[in-house]
Amino acid sequence: MTETAAARRSRITPERAAELYGAVLDLLREVGYDALTMDAVAARTKSSKATLYRQWGGKAELVAKAVRHSKPGGSLDGIDTGSLKGDLHALTRRSDDCQMERDSALMRGLAMAVHSNPDLLRAFREHLVEPELADLRRVIQRAVDRGEIRPDNPAIEFVMHMMIGGFAARTMIDEQPPTQAFLISYIDAVVLPALGAPTS
Amino acid sequence: MTETAAARRSRITPERAAELYGAVLDLLREVGYDALTMDAVAARTKSSKATLYRQWGGKAELVAKAVRHSKPGGSLDGIDTGSLKGDLHALTRRSDDCQMERDSALMRGLAMAVHSNPDLLRAFREHLVEPELADLRRVIQRAVDRGEIRPDNPAIEFVMHMMIGGFAARTMIDEQPPTQAFLISYIDAVVLPALGAPTS
Numbered sequence: 001m002t003e004t005a006a007a008r009r010s011r012i013t014p015e016r017a018a019e020l021y022g023a024v025l026d027l028l029r030e031v032g033y034d035a036l037t038m039d040a041v042a043a044r045t046k047s048s049k050a051t052l053y054r055q056w057g058g059k060a061e062l063v064a065k066a067v068r069h070s071k072p073g074g075s076l077d078g079i080d081t082g083s084l085k086g087d088l089h090a091l092t093r094r095s096d097d098c099q100m101e102r103d104s105a106l107m108r109g110l111a112m113a114v115h116s117n118p119d120l121l122r123a124f125r126e127h128l129v130e131p132e133l134a135d136l137r138r139v140i141q142r143a144v145d146r147g148e149i150r151p152d153n154p155a156i157e158f159v160m161h162m163m164i165g166g167f168a169a170r171t172m173i174d175e176q177p178p179t180q181a182f183l184i185s186y187i188d189a190v191v192l193p194a195l196g197a198p199t200s
Numbered sequence: 201m202t203e204t205a206a207a208r209r210s211r212i213t214p215e216r217a218a219e220l221y222g223a224v225l226d227l228l229r230e231v232g233y234d235a236l237t238m239d240a241v242a243a244r245t246k247s248s249k250a251t252l253y254r255q256w257g258g259k260a261e262l263v264a265k266a267v268r269h270s271k272p273g274g275s276l277d278g279i280d281t282g283s284l285k286g287d288l289h290a291l292t293r294r295s296d297d298c299q300m301e302r303d304s305a306l307m308r309g310l311a312m313a314v315h316s317n318p319d320l321l322r323a324f325r326e327h328l329v330e331p332e333l334a335d336l337r338r339v340i341q342r343a344v345d346r347g348e349i350r351p352d353n354p355a356i357e358f359v360m361h362m363m364i365g366g367f368a369a370r371t372m373i374d375e376q377p378p379t380q381a382f383l384i385s386y387i388d389a390v391v392l393p394a395l396g397a398p399t400s
Contacts (some may be wrong), residue, residue, distance in 0.1 A: 108315055112308050115371065129373060154389035158366070160373050162390055165365010166358070171315065173329060173360050189354035190362060194394040 012055055020045050020052075021066035028106065033063065033113035033120065064123035067106065068131070071095070084143035084197045085188070091139070092183045101177040104167065133160055140195075148197045155194040162191050212255055220245050220252075221266035228306065233263065233313035233320065264323035267306065268331070271295075284343035284397045285388070291339070292383045301377040304367065333360055340395075348397050355394040362391050 012020070023045045027036050038059055042049045056062040079090045095103065114121045136159050144151045155162075166186040170178040192199045212220070223245045227236050238259055242249045256262040279290045295303065314321045336359050344351045355362075366386040370378040392399045 105315070108312050111311055111372075115305070115308055121375070124372075125375070133373070154385070155393060158386055158390050161365050161369040161386065162362060163365075164369040164372070165363075166361050168368055169361040169364040172311075172324075172364070173333070175321070175325070185354070186358055186361065190358050190390075190394045193355060193396065194390045196393065 012051070017055075018069065020047065020062075021069040024062060024066040025070055025106065028063065028066075028109065033110060033117070036063070038062075058119065060117060060119040060123040061127075063110075063120065064127040067110070067124075068127045070106075071103070071128075079139075080142070083146075084139065084148050084195070085192055085199065087139045087142070088187045088191060089184055091135070092180055092187065095180075097177070097179045100167075100179060100183075104171060104177055107168075108171075129160075136160055136163075143195075143197060149195045153196055155196075159191065159195070162194065166190070212251070217255075218269065220247065220262075221269040224262060224266040225270055225306065228263065228266075228309065233310060233317070236263070238262075258319065260317060260319040260323040261327075263310075263320065264327040267310070267324075268327045270306075271303070271328075279339075280342070283346075284339065284348050284395070285392055285399065287339045287342070288387045288391065289384055291335070292380055292387065295380075297377070297379045300367075300379065300383075304371060304377055307368075308371075336360055336363075343395075343397060349395045353396055355396075359391065359395070362394065366390070 020041070024036075024041055027040055027044060031040075036059065038049050038052055041047075041062070042052055052062065056065065079087055081087050081090055110120075110124075114124055140149070140156055140159060143149045149156070163183075166183055167178045170176060170182060174182075176182075188199055220241070224236075224241055227240055227244060231240075236259065238249050238252055241247075241262070242252055252262065256265065279287055281287050281290055310320075310324075314324055340349070340356055340359060343349045349356070363383075366383055367378045370376060370382060376382075388399055
Protein backbone atom coordinates (compact mmCIF):
# COMPACT_ATOMS: atom_id res chain seq x y z
CA MET A 1 0.00 0.00 0.00
CA THR A 2 1.50 3.36 -0.94
CA GLU A 3 1.57 6.33 1.41
CA THR A 4 -1.10 8.06 -0.69
CA ALA A 5 -3.41 5.07 -0.60
CA ALA A 6 -3.01 4.92 3.17
CA ALA A 7 -3.82 8.60 3.49
CA ARG A 8 -6.85 8.21 1.25
CA ARG A 9 -8.06 5.18 3.12
CA SER A 10 -7.73 6.98 6.46
CA ARG A 11 -9.53 10.13 5.38
CA ILE A 12 -12.54 10.55 7.60
CA THR A 13 -15.46 12.74 6.62
CA PRO A 14 -17.10 14.99 9.24
CA GLU A 15 -20.21 12.76 9.10
CA ARG A 16 -18.13 9.66 9.75
CA ALA A 17 -16.25 11.41 12.58
CA ALA A 18 -19.59 12.42 14.15
CA GLU A 19 -20.71 8.78 13.98
CA LEU A 20 -17.47 7.63 15.63
CA TYR A 21 -17.74 10.25 18.37
CA GLY A 22 -21.31 9.15 19.08
CA ALA A 23 -20.18 5.54 19.44
CA VAL A 24 -17.32 6.57 21.75
CA LEU A 25 -19.74 8.45 24.03
CA ASP A 26 -22.11 5.46 24.07
CA LEU A 27 -19.26 3.18 25.07
CA LEU A 28 -18.09 5.64 27.71
CA ARG A 29 -21.54 5.67 29.30
CA GLU A 30 -21.71 1.87 29.11
CA VAL A 31 -18.31 0.83 30.44
CA GLY A 32 -16.47 3.97 31.63
CA TYR A 33 -13.12 5.30 30.49
CA ASP A 34 -10.83 2.70 32.03
CA ALA A 35 -12.64 -0.26 30.48
CA LEU A 36 -13.07 1.42 27.10
CA THR A 37 -10.69 -0.05 24.50
CA MET A 38 -9.75 0.99 21.00
CA ASP A 39 -10.72 -2.56 19.99
CA ALA A 40 -14.26 -1.95 21.24
CA VAL A 41 -14.47 1.37 19.40
CA ALA A 42 -13.19 -0.29 16.22
CA ALA A 43 -15.69 -3.15 16.54
CA ARG A 44 -18.64 -0.90 17.37
CA THR A 45 -17.93 1.48 14.50
CA LYS A 46 -16.72 -1.13 12.02
CA SER A 47 -13.47 0.74 11.52
CA SER A 48 -9.89 -0.43 11.75
CA LYS A 49 -7.83 0.25 14.84
CA ALA A 50 -5.06 1.55 12.56
CA THR A 51 -7.43 4.23 11.26
CA LEU A 52 -8.43 5.24 14.76
CA TYR A 53 -4.82 5.54 15.90
CA ARG A 54 -3.80 7.36 12.70
CA GLN A 55 -6.61 9.87 13.07
CA TRP A 56 -6.65 10.42 16.84
CA GLY A 57 -3.33 9.18 18.18
CA GLY A 58 -4.92 7.32 21.08
CA LYS A 59 -7.81 6.80 23.45
CA ALA A 60 -7.37 10.00 25.48
CA GLU A 61 -7.43 12.24 22.41
CA LEU A 62 -10.35 10.36 20.88
CA VAL A 63 -12.42 10.64 24.07
CA ALA A 64 -11.64 14.33 24.63
CA LYS A 65 -12.56 15.13 21.02
CA ALA A 66 -15.75 13.08 21.26
CA VAL A 67 -16.81 15.03 24.35
CA ARG A 68 -15.85 18.31 22.70
CA HIS A 69 -17.87 17.37 19.64
CA SER A 70 -20.95 16.70 21.78
CA LYS A 71 -20.87 20.26 23.08
CA PRO A 72 -23.00 22.81 21.30
CA GLY A 73 -21.67 25.59 19.13
CA GLY A 74 -18.09 25.37 20.19
CA SER A 75 -17.56 28.97 19.21
CA LEU A 76 -18.83 32.33 20.35
CA ASP A 77 -19.15 33.63 16.81
CA GLY A 78 -22.87 34.19 17.11
CA ILE A 79 -22.76 35.60 20.62
CA ASP A 80 -22.33 39.33 21.13
CA THR A 81 -25.36 40.76 22.85
CA GLY A 82 -23.81 44.02 24.04
CA SER A 83 -23.84 43.15 27.76
CA LEU A 84 -22.03 40.66 29.96
CA LYS A 85 -25.34 39.47 31.36
CA GLY A 86 -26.70 38.88 27.86
CA ASP A 87 -23.54 37.09 26.72
CA LEU A 88 -23.42 34.74 29.75
CA HIS A 89 -27.11 33.94 29.37
CA ALA A 90 -26.58 33.22 25.68
CA LEU A 91 -23.63 30.92 26.47
CA THR A 92 -25.87 29.00 28.89
CA ARG A 93 -28.67 28.75 26.35
CA ARG A 94 -26.39 26.97 23.84
CA SER A 95 -27.18 23.73 25.74
CA ASP A 96 -30.76 22.69 26.37
CA ASP A 97 -31.71 20.93 29.60
CA CYS A 98 -31.42 17.43 28.13
CA GLN A 99 -27.97 18.20 26.85
CA MET A 100 -26.94 19.57 30.25
CA GLU A 101 -28.18 16.50 32.07
CA ARG A 102 -26.25 14.25 29.67
CA ASP A 103 -23.14 16.43 30.00
CA SER A 104 -23.36 16.38 33.74
CA ALA A 105 -23.55 12.55 33.86
CA LEU A 106 -20.70 12.23 31.36
CA MET A 107 -18.41 14.65 33.18
CA ARG A 108 -19.02 12.91 36.51
CA GLY A 109 -18.05 9.63 34.90
CA LEU A 110 -14.88 11.14 33.50
CA ALA A 111 -13.84 13.21 36.54
CA MET A 112 -12.10 10.30 38.18
CA ALA A 113 -10.52 8.96 34.99
CA VAL A 114 -9.07 12.40 34.25
CA HIS A 115 -7.19 12.34 37.51
CA SER A 116 -5.74 8.87 37.18
CA ASN A 117 -4.79 9.24 33.48
CA PRO A 118 -2.36 12.10 32.84
CA ASP A 119 -2.79 11.78 29.06
CA LEU A 120 -6.56 12.15 29.41
CA LEU A 121 -6.08 15.20 31.67
CA ARG A 122 -3.79 16.70 29.03
CA ALA A 123 -6.25 16.00 26.20
CA PHE A 124 -9.12 17.40 28.28
CA ARG A 125 -7.27 20.57 29.03
CA GLU A 126 -6.31 21.03 25.40
CA HIS A 127 -9.66 20.23 23.78
CA LEU A 128 -12.17 21.21 26.46
CA VAL A 129 -10.92 23.38 29.30
CA GLU A 130 -8.66 25.72 27.30
CA PRO A 131 -11.23 26.46 24.55
CA GLU A 132 -13.95 27.17 27.14
CA LEU A 133 -11.60 29.37 29.15
CA ALA A 134 -10.64 31.23 25.97
CA ASP A 135 -14.35 31.78 25.18
CA LEU A 136 -15.03 33.08 28.68
CA ARG A 137 -11.98 35.33 28.54
CA ARG A 138 -13.20 36.93 25.30
CA VAL A 139 -16.65 37.55 26.80
CA ILE A 140 -15.04 39.08 29.92
CA GLN A 141 -12.62 41.19 27.86
CA ARG A 142 -15.53 42.69 25.91
CA ALA A 143 -17.24 43.55 29.22
CA VAL A 144 -14.02 45.22 30.41
CA ASP A 145 -13.78 47.13 27.11
CA ARG A 146 -17.38 48.30 27.48
CA GLY A 147 -16.62 49.49 31.02
CA GLU A 148 -19.00 46.98 32.60
CA ILE A 149 -16.32 45.47 34.84
CA ARG A 150 -13.03 46.77 36.18
CA PRO A 151 -9.98 45.10 34.61
CA ASP A 152 -8.45 44.55 38.05
CA ASN A 153 -11.49 42.84 39.61
CA PRO A 154 -10.02 39.77 41.33
CA ALA A 155 -13.12 37.67 40.50
CA ILE A 156 -12.15 37.69 36.81
CA GLU A 157 -9.73 34.80 37.22
CA PHE A 158 -12.40 32.73 38.97
CA VAL A 159 -15.24 32.98 36.44
CA MET A 160 -14.76 29.41 35.27
CA HIS A 161 -14.54 28.12 38.86
CA MET A 162 -17.84 29.83 39.64
CA MET A 163 -19.56 28.43 36.57
CA ILE A 164 -18.28 24.88 37.12
CA GLY A 165 -19.33 25.13 40.76
CA GLY A 166 -22.88 26.03 39.85
CA PHE A 167 -23.04 23.24 37.31
CA ALA A 168 -21.37 20.51 39.37
CA ALA A 169 -22.80 21.31 42.80
CA ARG A 170 -26.39 21.35 41.57
CA THR A 171 -26.84 17.57 41.61
CA MET A 172 -25.08 17.02 44.91
CA ILE A 173 -26.74 19.82 46.84
CA ASP A 174 -30.15 19.96 45.23
CA GLU A 175 -30.50 16.42 43.86
CA GLN A 176 -31.46 17.92 40.53
CA PRO A 177 -29.59 18.12 37.25
CA PRO A 178 -28.43 21.60 36.25
CA THR A 179 -30.92 23.39 34.02
CA GLN A 180 -30.83 26.60 31.98
CA ALA A 181 -33.16 28.26 34.50
CA PHE A 182 -30.92 27.29 37.42
CA LEU A 183 -27.73 28.46 35.72
CA ILE A 184 -29.31 31.76 34.71
CA SER A 185 -30.38 32.49 38.33
CA TYR A 186 -26.89 31.53 39.43
CA ILE A 187 -25.27 33.89 36.90
CA ASP A 188 -27.53 36.73 38.04
CA ALA A 189 -27.13 36.05 41.78
CA VAL A 190 -23.45 35.10 41.92
CA VAL A 191 -21.33 35.61 38.81
CA LEU A 192 -22.39 39.14 37.82
CA PRO A 193 -22.36 40.54 41.40
CA ALA A 194 -18.94 38.99 42.12
CA LEU A 195 -17.65 40.70 38.97
CA GLY A 196 -19.35 43.95 39.92
CA ALA A 197 -21.20 43.85 36.58
CA PRO A 198 -24.69 45.24 35.96
CA THR A 199 -27.35 42.66 36.84
CA SER A 200 -30.20 44.29 34.98
CA MET B 201 -26.83 -15.30 72.94
CA THR B 202 -29.15 -12.94 74.82
CA GLU B 203 -30.10 -9.52 73.49
CA THR B 204 -27.96 -7.90 76.18
CA ALA B 205 -24.94 -9.98 75.30
CA ALA B 206 -25.37 -9.06 71.63
CA ALA B 207 -25.60 -5.38 72.50
CA ARG B 208 -22.52 -5.65 74.69
CA ARG B 209 -20.60 -7.52 72.04
CA SER B 210 -21.51 -4.96 69.37
CA ARG B 211 -20.59 -1.92 71.42
CA ILE B 212 -17.88 -0.05 69.58
CA THR B 213 -15.65 2.46 71.30
CA PRO B 214 -14.86 5.76 69.55
CA GLU B 215 -11.25 4.57 69.13
CA ARG B 216 -12.41 1.35 67.50
CA ALA B 217 -14.81 3.28 65.25
CA ALA B 218 -11.97 5.61 64.20
CA GLU B 219 -9.86 2.55 63.31
CA LEU B 220 -12.73 1.09 61.27
CA TYR B 221 -13.33 4.39 59.46
CA GLY B 222 -9.63 4.60 58.59
CA ALA B 223 -9.71 1.11 57.13
CA VAL B 224 -12.84 1.94 55.10
CA LEU B 225 -11.16 5.02 53.61
CA ASP B 226 -8.04 2.99 52.78
CA LEU B 227 -10.17 0.40 51.01
CA LEU B 228 -12.11 3.12 49.19
CA ARG B 229 -8.88 4.59 47.83
CA GLU B 230 -7.63 1.13 46.87
CA VAL B 231 -10.67 -0.38 45.13
CA GLY B 232 -13.36 2.32 44.87
CA TYR B 233 -16.90 2.23 46.20
CA ASP B 234 -18.41 -0.32 43.86
CA ALA B 235 -15.78 -2.97 44.53
CA LEU B 236 -15.69 -2.34 48.27
CA THR B 237 -17.43 -5.12 50.20
CA MET B 238 -18.47 -5.51 53.81
CA ASP B 239 -16.49 -8.78 53.74
CA ALA B 240 -13.32 -6.85 52.89
CA VAL B 241 -13.99 -4.31 55.65
CA ALA B 242 -14.60 -7.14 58.12
CA ALA B 243 -11.41 -8.95 57.09
CA ARG B 244 -9.26 -5.83 57.09
CA THR B 245 -10.49 -4.72 60.50
CA LYS B 246 -10.79 -8.20 62.04
CA SER B 247 -14.40 -7.54 62.94
CA SER B 248 -17.51 -9.56 62.23
CA LYS B 249 -19.82 -8.60 59.40
CA ALA B 250 -22.73 -8.87 61.83
CA THR B 251 -21.17 -6.15 63.98
CA LEU B 252 -20.66 -3.89 60.98
CA TYR B 253 -24.25 -4.30 59.85
CA ARG B 254 -25.60 -3.88 63.38
CA GLN B 255 -23.63 -0.70 63.90
CA TRP B 256 -23.94 0.93 60.45
CA GLY B 257 -26.82 -0.70 58.67
CA GLY B 258 -24.90 -1.08 55.42
CA LYS B 259 -22.10 -0.04 53.13
CA ALA B 260 -23.51 3.37 52.14
CA GLU B 261 -23.95 4.51 55.74
CA LEU B 262 -20.55 3.16 56.76
CA VAL B 263 -18.78 4.95 53.89
CA ALA B 264 -20.60 8.26 54.44
CA LYS B 265 -19.79 8.18 58.16
CA ALA B 266 -16.17 7.28 57.47
CA VAL B 267 -15.85 10.28 55.14
CA ARG B 268 -17.61 12.51 57.67
CA HIS B 269 -15.27 11.28 60.38
CA SER B 270 -12.21 12.19 58.28
CA LYS B 271 -13.37 15.82 58.13
CA PRO B 272 -11.95 18.19 60.68
CA GLY B 273 -13.88 19.68 63.58
CA GLY B 274 -17.30 18.82 62.29
CA SER B 275 -18.83 21.65 64.27
CA LEU B 276 -18.65 25.41 64.25
CA ASP B 277 -18.53 25.61 68.03
CA GLY B 278 -15.18 27.29 68.11
CA ILE B 279 -15.86 29.62 65.17
CA ASP B 280 -17.36 33.04 65.82
CA THR B 281 -14.96 35.73 64.73
CA GLY B 282 -17.44 38.59 64.51
CA SER B 283 -17.34 38.93 60.70
CA LEU B 284 -18.45 36.81 57.77
CA LYS B 285 -15.01 37.10 56.24
CA GLY B 286 -13.40 35.91 59.47
CA ASP B 287 -15.84 33.02 59.86
CA LEU B 288 -15.42 31.77 56.27
CA HIS B 289 -11.64 31.98 56.54
CA ALA B 290 -11.77 30.07 59.83
CA LEU B 291 -13.96 27.37 58.23
CA THR B 292 -11.38 27.00 55.47
CA ARG B 293 -8.52 26.80 57.94
CA ARG B 294 -10.07 23.77 59.67
CA SER B 295 -8.47 21.61 56.93
CA ASP B 296 -4.78 21.88 56.21
CA ASP B 297 -3.52 21.53 52.64
CA CYS B 298 -2.73 17.82 52.98
CA GLN B 299 -6.20 17.14 54.26
CA MET B 300 -7.74 19.11 51.37
CA GLU B 301 -5.72 17.22 48.78
CA ARG B 302 -6.84 13.90 50.30
CA ASP B 303 -10.46 15.09 50.50
CA SER B 304 -10.41 16.23 46.93
CA ALA B 305 -9.13 12.84 45.67
CA LEU B 306 -11.65 10.98 47.81
CA MET B 307 -14.62 13.06 46.68
CA ARG B 308 -13.69 12.66 43.02
CA GLY B 309 -13.60 8.91 43.54
CA LEU B 310 -17.01 8.97 45.18
CA ALA B 311 -18.73 11.45 42.86
CA MET B 312 -19.66 8.81 40.34
CA ALA B 313 -20.65 6.19 42.91
CA VAL B 314 -22.97 8.69 44.58
CA HIS B 315 -24.90 9.06 41.37
CA SER B 316 -25.30 5.39 40.61
CA ASN B 317 -26.14 4.35 44.19
CA PRO B 318 -29.25 6.08 45.55
CA ASP B 319 -28.57 4.77 49.09
CA LEU B 320 -25.07 6.28 49.02
CA LEU B 321 -26.49 9.60 47.77
CA ARG B 322 -28.99 9.53 50.65
CA ALA B 323 -26.30 8.72 53.23
CA PHE B 324 -24.06 11.45 51.79
CA ARG B 325 -26.77 14.04 51.95
CA GLU B 326 -27.63 13.07 55.51
CA HIS B 327 -24.13 12.80 56.96
CA LEU B 328 -22.12 15.22 54.81
CA VAL B 329 -24.08 17.69 52.70
CA GLU B 330 -26.81 18.59 55.21
CA PRO B 331 -24.45 19.16 58.17
CA GLU B 332 -22.18 21.37 56.03
CA LEU B 333 -25.15 23.29 54.68
CA ALA B 334 -26.44 23.76 58.24
CA ASP B 335 -23.01 25.08 59.31
CA LEU B 336 -22.91 27.52 56.41
CA ARG B 337 -26.47 28.65 57.10
CA ARG B 338 -25.60 29.47 60.69
CA VAL B 339 -22.56 31.48 59.60
CA ILE B 340 -24.68 33.35 57.04
CA GLN B 341 -27.49 33.96 59.53
CA ARG B 342 -25.06 35.56 61.95
CA ALA B 343 -23.84 37.83 59.13
CA VAL B 344 -27.45 38.79 58.37
CA ASP B 345 -28.06 39.47 62.07
CA ARG B 346 -24.97 41.69 62.22
CA GLY B 347 -26.24 43.59 59.18
CA GLU B 348 -23.30 42.47 57.02
CA ILE B 349 -25.53 41.01 54.31
CA ARG B 350 -29.11 41.64 53.30
CA PRO B 351 -31.47 38.77 54.14
CA ASP B 352 -32.93 38.87 50.61
CA ASN B 353 -29.60 38.67 48.76
CA PRO B 354 -30.20 35.96 46.13
CA ALA B 355 -26.59 34.70 46.43
CA ILE B 356 -27.35 33.33 49.91
CA GLU B 357 -28.87 30.14 48.54
CA PHE B 358 -25.80 29.55 46.37
CA VAL B 359 -23.04 29.83 48.98
CA MET B 360 -22.42 26.09 49.01
CA HIS B 361 -22.42 25.94 45.19
CA MET B 362 -19.79 28.67 45.10
CA MET B 363 -17.61 26.97 47.69
CA ILE B 364 -17.83 23.55 46.04
CA GLY B 365 -17.06 25.17 42.70
CA GLY B 366 -13.88 26.73 43.99
CA PHE B 367 -12.82 23.47 45.57
CA ALA B 368 -13.72 21.12 42.71
CA ALA B 369 -12.73 23.29 39.76
CA ARG B 370 -9.26 24.01 41.11
CA THR B 371 -7.74 20.70 39.97
CA MET B 372 -9.42 20.69 36.57
CA ILE B 373 -8.71 24.30 35.64
CA ASP B 374 -5.43 24.91 37.37
CA GLU B 375 -4.02 21.38 37.63
CA GLN B 376 -3.39 22.01 41.31
CA PRO B 377 -5.09 20.68 44.40
CA PRO B 378 -7.14 23.22 46.34
CA THR B 379 -5.17 24.88 49.13
CA GLN B 380 -6.09 27.16 52.01
CA ALA B 381 -4.46 30.11 50.23
CA PHE B 382 -6.46 29.46 47.06
CA LEU B 383 -9.77 29.10 48.90
CA ILE B 384 -9.15 32.24 50.91
CA SER B 385 -8.50 34.29 47.73
CA TYR B 386 -11.62 32.75 46.23
CA ILE B 387 -13.74 33.66 49.27
CA ASP B 388 -12.44 37.25 49.14
CA ALA B 389 -12.80 37.64 45.36
CA VAL B 390 -16.04 35.76 44.77
CA VAL B 391 -18.08 34.67 47.79
CA LEU B 392 -18.03 37.89 49.84
CA PRO B 393 -18.63 40.24 46.85
CA ALA B 394 -21.48 38.04 45.55
CA LEU B 395 -23.08 38.28 49.00
CA GLY B 396 -22.45 42.02 49.15
CA ALA B 397 -20.48 41.46 52.36
CA PRO B 398 -17.51 43.54 53.53
CA THR B 399 -14.25 42.24 52.06
CA SER B 400 -11.92 43.97 54.45
